[in-house]
Amino acid sequence: MAVTTQKAPPATEARHRRPLRQRGLSFEGKMLAPALGVLAAVSIFPFIYIIAMSLSLVGLIGGISFDWVGLDNWTRLFSDGAVWASWLRSVVFFVLTVGLEMLFGIGIALAIYETRRGRNVVTSLVLMPMFMAPVIVGLLGRFLTDSTYGLYAWALDEIGIYNGDILGNTTSAFLAVTLMDVWEWTPLVALIVLAGLTSMPRQVLEAAEMDGASYWSRLRDIVLPMISGVIIVALLIRSMDAIRYFDIITNTTNGGPADATKIVPIRLYETAFRFFDLGYAAAIGLSMLAVTIIMANLFLRILKQRGLAR
Amino acid sequence: MTPSRGGVGSRIGLPVVLGVVLLWTVVPLAWMVLSSFKPADELTATTPTLSFTPTLDHYDALFSGGNNIGPYIRNSLVAAGVSTVIAVTLGCLAGYGLARSRFRGKDHVAFWIISQRMAPIAAVILPLFVIFRFTGLLGSTWGLIVAYLTFNLPFAIWIMNAFFAELNPSLEEAAMIDGASRWSAFRDVALPLVLPGIATTAILCLVFSWNDYAFAVTFSGPDSQTLPIAASQLVTQTSIDWGQLTAIGTIVVAPMILVGLIVRKWLVTGLTLGAVTGE
Numbered sequence: 001m002a003v004t005t006q007k008a009p010p011a012t013e014a015r016h017r018r019p020l021r022q023r024g025l026s027f028e029g030k031m032l033a034p035a036l037g038v039l040a041a042v043s044i045f046p047f048i049y050i051i052a053m054s055l056s057l058v059g060l061i062g063g064i065s066f067d068w069v070g071l072d073n074w075t076r077l078f079s080d081g082a083v084w085a086s087w088l089r090s091v092v093f094f095v096l097t098v099g100l101e102m103l104f105g106i107g108i109a110l111a112i113y114e115t116r117r118g119r120n121v122v123t124s125l126v127l128m129p130m131f132m133a134p135v136i137v138g139l140l141g142r143f144l145t146d147s148t149y150g151l152y153a154w155a156l157d158e159i160g161i162y163n164g165d166i167l168g169n170t171t172s173a174f175l176a177v178t179l180m181d182v183w184e185w186t187p188l189v190a191l192i193v194l195a196g197l198t199s200m201p202r203q204v205l206e207a208a209e210m211d212g213a214s215y216w217s218r219l220r221d222i223v224l225p226m227i228s229g230v231i232i233v234a235l236l237i238r239s240m241d242a243i244r245y246f247d248i249i250t251n252t253t254n255g256g257p258a259d260a261t262k263i264v265p266i267r268l269y270e271t272a273f274r275f276f277d278l279g280y281a282a283a284i285g286l287s288m289l290a291v292t293i294i295m296a297n298l299f300l301r302i303l304k305q306r307g308l309a310r
Numbered sequence: 311m312t313p314s315r316g317g318v319g320s321r322i323g324l325p326v327v328l329g330v331v332l333l334w335t336v337v338p339l340a341w342m343v344l345s346s347f348k349p350a351d352e353l354t355a356t357t358p359t360l361s362f363t364p365t366l367d368h369y370d371a372l373f374s375g376g377n378n379i380g381p382y383i384r385n386s387l388v389a390a391g392v393s394t395v396i397a398v399t400l401g402c403l404a405g406y407g408l409a410r411s412r413f414r415g416k417d418h419v420a421f422w423i424i425s426q427r428m429a430p431i432a433a434v435i436l437p438l439f440v441i442f443r444f445t446g447l448l449g450s451t452w453g454l455i456v457a458y459l460t461f462n463l464p465f466a467i468w469i470m471n472a473f474f475a476e477l478n479p480s481l482e483e484a485a486m487i488d489g490a491s492r493w494s495a496f497r498d499v500a501l502p503l504v505l506p507g508i509a510t511t512a513i514l515c516l517v518f519s520w521n522d523y524a525f526a527v528t529f530s531g532p533d534s535q536t537l538p539i540a541a542s543q544l545v546t547q548t549s550i551d552w553g554q555l556t557a558i559g560t561i562v563v564a565p566m567i568l569v570g571l572i573v574r575k576w577l578v579t580g581l582t583l584g585a586v587t588g589e
Contacts, residue, residue: 026411027407027492027493028406028407028408028410028411028413029407029411030407031403031404031406031407031496032403032404032407032408032411034400034403034404035400035401035403035404035463035467036404036419038396038400038459038463039423039426039459039463039464039467042456042459042460042463043426043429043460043464045441046434046437046438046441046460047437049437049440049441050433050436050437053436053437053440058440060443063444064440064443064444107327108331111324111327111328111331112328114324115324115328122328122332123574124571124574125332125335125336126331126332126335127570127571127574127577128335128336128339128567128571129335129338129339130570131517131521131563131566131567131570131571132339132521132562132563132566132567133520133521133522133523133538133541133562133563133566134521134523135521135523135538135541135542136538136541136559136562136563139541139542139545139555139559140338140342140556140559141338142545142550143342143345143550143552143555143556144338144341146552148354148356149353149354149355149356149358149552151337151341151358154356154357154358183334183335183338187335188581191577191578191581192578192581192582192586195578195582195586195587196586199587230586233582233585233586234582237581237582237583237585240428243430244428244429244430244431245431245524246431246432246524247523247524250523250524250527251523251542251545264432265430265431265432268432268433268436269432269435269524272435272436272439273439273528278436278440281436282436282437285430285432285433285436286433288430288432288433289429289430289433292425292428292429292430293425295428296421296424296425296428297421299424299428299583299585300420300421300424302585303584303585
């Protein structure tokens with residue numbers, strides 16, 4: 001389809017376009033202008049602003065003051081053990097959540113793909129968590145793990161696995177917020193992988209089945225290679241969102257206990273809006289932005305490879 | 311690959327796997343909805359129970375007295391609704407412009423657009439907070455609308471671009487041969503064909519901004535606080551009213567699940583930013 005859109009414009013289109021172009025902007029340009037103007041206003045200006053902030057000591061008393069401090073915030077960032085600890089925690093949180101979401105998501109998609117009866121109902125039920133506001137997921141997680149009234153806390157205690165305060169201890173709190181994130185976003189991975197599975201040509205699979213290949217060997221040799229592109233898309237989408245959102249942690253542990261769940265965005269938010277160290281927070285923010293841009297680049301490159309970026 | 315032709319293992323295995331998956335997904339949601347109808351004393355029983363006389367007490371409490379959530383619902387609807395309408399309108403125009411144009415540097419413009427959607431929220435909040443403070447947008451609903459545009463607008467442009475690029479331009483060209491202007495070729499030919507795309511984009515924009523917490527907690531004032539803020543405010547240092555909390559949770563979540571499932575067929579295109587199509 002990329003080919004059809006890129007063929008030379010027919011004569012009529014050219015006739016319509018030439019006079020417009022002489023007057024300045026082409027039709028496409030005029031269509032793009034309002035949105036790009038608004039987008040520039042809400043993104044380029046703040047971007048310049050955050051760079052300026054990262055080079056200043058920002059005061060909020062009686063208006064706003066910028067005191068130029070050069071690279072102070074940046075040298076501090078690279079020598080700040082607490083921020084490095086947050087990055088490390090972010091990486092662990094990231095690997096655990098995204099890893100489990102991919103694993104469960106692919107598994108769930110395969111299971112739904114095999115389902116014949118009630119497939120629509122099952123899919124709809126499985127997708128529900130991803131439409132939920134993360135703040136509600138966090139608060140609901142708190143309710144379920146509450147040591148006095150919580151359903152899951154009670155169940156874990158009854159089975160004899162755990163009887164402490166789940167969100168009050170470092171390891172269990174970290175695991176709990178990880179699982180809340182996994183609960184909310186596994187459906188998204190399942191949905192994407194399922195789309196990849198249903199677009200596979202059926203004949204190939206049937207042929208392999210006729211040849212007597214077992215389910216697992218079909219999965220390993222045919223299915224997974226065929227949907228690898230879709231899996232990578234799911235991985236990148238989840239990766240970018242994993243850095244983007246922090247509502248679940250804010251509303252459960254807010255970084256605690258003893259900093260166990262203080263991933264980078266939580267530390268940034270606290271630095272900015274609890275300690276009002278806005279210049280330093282800006283430096284942390286820009287370092288996060290750099291990581292995102294690398295991933296966005298990867299994402300776009302894959303879109304292009306698949307002929308989908310237009 | 312049908313289960314009936316698989317071994318005994320997969321014939322028993324599949325329902326078990328699906329059962330576990332459904333339990334894992336549905337139990338927390340069902341428990342939230344059930345708890346919102348439970349009398350207060352049953353809610354705080356140390357052993358969870360399924361048998362109780364349903365009550366609307368918690369919902370009544372949310373809509374009466376000093377902590378009436380009516381204004382919060384209105385703020386949520388206005389902030390999410392207006393930002394969605396602006397994003398989808400501008401997104402349709404720009405998405406079409408982007409899909410039909412070939413200019414040098416188009417890739418860079420596209421990358422710039424999509425990178426806006428992926429920017430970490432914490433990093434976006436920071437400069438906006440300072441800018442809003444001296445422009446007076448802090449604490450107003452307009453501030454929230456602008457904040458939601460930072461992610462809804464790039465999203466809408468990108469997705470509409472993906473939907474328009476799927477359309478073969480020959481239809482528009484045929485209309486133009488018949489004398490239609492470029493604008494009417496867009497409005498009367500292309501636009502009606504991407505209605506599902508517009509619906510999907512609008513619903514996803516609505517879900518993203520309705521569900522937002524981070525922007526709202528930083529930018530909203532007493533007159534512009536949204537529903538997620540009302541929910542988090544039910545948690546205080548001393549106590550949490552779980553009855554009201556599960557009730558408000560149900561109110562926040564139910565409409566989004568409903569509208570989200572309506573566009574399920576096109577959801578993949580929307581949520582993968584056009585990288586994967588079809589269910």
